[in-house]
Amino acid sequence: MTDSRRPRIGVLALQGAVREHVAAIRAVDAEPVEVRLPRDLVDLDALILPGGESTTMRKLIDAYGLRGPIAALARTGAPLLGTCAGMILLADRIADGDEPVFRLLDVEVRRNGYGRQLDSFEADLAVGTADVPGALGAADLHGVFIRAPLLSELGPSVEVLARDPDGNPVAVRQGRVIATSFHPELTGDRRIHALLRDLAAALDREAPGRQSKDAGVTE
Numbered sequence: 001m002t003d004s005r006r007p008r009i010g011v012l013a014l015q016g017a018v019r020e021h022v023a024a025i026r027a028v029d030a031e032p033v034e035v036r037l038p039r040d041l042v043d044l045d046a047l048i049l050p051g052g053e054s055t056t057m058r059k060l061i062d063a064y065g066l067r068g069p070i071a072a073l074a075r076t077g078a079p080l081l082g083t084c085a086g087m088i089l090l091a092d093r094i095a096d097g098d099e100p101v102f103r104l105l106d107v108e109v110r111r112n113g114y115g116r117q118l119d120s121f122e123a124d125l126a127v128g129t130a131d132v133p134g135a136l137g138a139a140d141l142h143g144v145f146i147r148a149p150l151l152s153e154l155g156p157s158v159e160v161l162a163r164d165p166d167g168n169p170v171a172v173r174q175g176r177v178i179a180t181s182f183h184p185e186l187t188g189d190r191r192i193h194a195l196l197r198d199l200a201a202a203l204d205r206e207a208p209g210r211q212s213k214d215a216g217v218t219e
């Protein structure tokens, strides 16, 4: 039996870093659901689009008929978290030509924007100060970057949650949409997943338009 008070958080499980997100969801006391088909989205309280390879992921999203149903879930107000390739899928604009996919985040991203020499690196990310803590608190967050996208432009309603040592934004939030250019599931720091859980727990399940079995998501 599932405990209905624990938010149900889906992870798109077509490709990429799924297992670590599932473990992170459990670690913040939410219920993980692996999403492969539109019916897996029913009654989710939140969804994670993981890292991987965004070109492959966009093809698989369409091959499995998930594009419309994921957009419908987002319209119900369910919070979304996109990490790395997942951030690319959420972005309104992709530099250098790729068509945007979900257009749920008013940012421009540059794929592999940290350069080929820096295929992968780790950095301590500033999230706020003791005097002025940010939404993620004050202590630095350790970030693992793997062929990471760079956030090259932010719209006015996008809040910066964390910056890399050069000052580039690397975690952002616009309403219920969160995105990171790094992989928060690969460290033991659960602040990003806890934020998603808190947004999911705050969802009013009775709200009009709330996802349900007959809201068209399983089309």
Ligand code: GLN
Residues within 6 Å of the ligand: 050, 051, 052, 053, 054, 055, 083, 084, 085, 086, 088, 111, 112, 146, 147, 148, 149
């Ligand atoms: N470079 C990948 C892309 O453009 C993203 C890498 C990742 O998710 N770790 O899709």
